[in-house]
Amino acid sequence: MDKIAEKFPKGVLHALIGEKKFSLSRLQPSAEIGYFVQHYWIVRWDLRGQAPYSQVVIAHPNVNLVFEKGASGIFGVAKTTSSHLLKEQGWVFGIKFKPGGFYPFLQAPVSTLTGGVIGLEEVFGIDTNQLEAEILSQPDDAAMLRLAEQLLTAHMPEQDPNTALVADIVQMIQQDRTILRVEDVVHLTGMNKRTMQRMFDRYVGVSPKSVIQRYRLHEAAERMDQGTAGDWLDLSIALGYYDHSHFIRDFRSIVGVSPEEYRQYK
The missing domain is CATH 1.10.10.60 (Homeodomain-like)
Incomplete structure (x- = not known):
């Protein structure tokens, strides 16, 4: 499992404040999946005893498949900024598709997702809540990555x-x-x-x-x-x-x- 340098990407607003509130890890996909996926990412935070923090991002032009307790889904490109409220303790696992990389899975204009979110059922035929529970219960980053790669490999489209x-x-x-x-x-x-x-x-x-x-x-x-x-x-x-x-x-x-x-x- 190769890690990409853990530097906050451009688009994370007020990044100098954000880096004190949460950590970001990015993981490389396998070679075959790398045709469609830019990287996997994991955000972790521990704000117990602190005020909640809202992180705002100028969205990149990428579709993200996100696993977060009670809020998982496939997120289209945000029209303006996107924000995420961090409170107490938690983590999120995400799959960041390359620009254009989600179309072969969706087989419909990606603009139909812009500014919105859909469940995994609509693309992969898999229960969102069930896979969310499986991925977020894994003991480490490598185990979460393996499940994500199994999902994508099982539904691998032809390269476009x-x-x-x-x-x-x-x-x-x-x-x-x-x-x-x-x-x-x-x-x-x-x-x-x-x-x-x-x-x-x-x-x-x-x-x-x-x-x-x-x-x-x-x-x-x-x-x-x-x-x-x-x-x-x-x-x-x-x-x-x-x-x-x-x-x-x-x-x-x-x-x-x-x-x-x-x-x-x-």
Whole structure:
């Protein structure tokens, strides 16, 4: 069982506060399952004797299959942010599919899941509560991972070449900070814009424009958390915005507060 470096991913808001409240582990899938799955993740917390803590995330463009006591399910990409209330003691085990990686299991546009959650019964024909109890009762991370891999292996679809194509495009958007508009992706890939939009609707669940926006706001939040954002004009220019008012509107529409309110949060 290989562990990925346990660094909080971008998109976890106020990460310096969050890392004092919970721990995050990420585990590699097997080679075959790795065609569809980005990684497994486990969040643990112990806030006994402390106030509950709400962790907010700017969602990545990934479907997650989550096992948590009384709240398990298959979660589509959140439209804005997603939040999770941590209280007392607990843990969550999750399967993070690659962008496009859940479509071969679902065999329906992933956009039908966007902003929502469904039970395992609807995709895998398995009782959600029963599998939740089995996975969360395992003695260690490796045992939980084995059960998850058994589930996916038993329902393994054929590899869809569009899954790898979409995952590569999303990774390019994430890593190439010069990509600021959908037209930039069209230029780099040579794909027709409308074809790309249809593919993202079917395989990812959100538009290419939304994916670009999410990753740029991930960058903004990280810089603010680390105290390296500078003024809003400089930050907006660095993120590819034409003016800082556009950046501020985007940030507020997704995060729910202005950049200044976010930066002042302690």
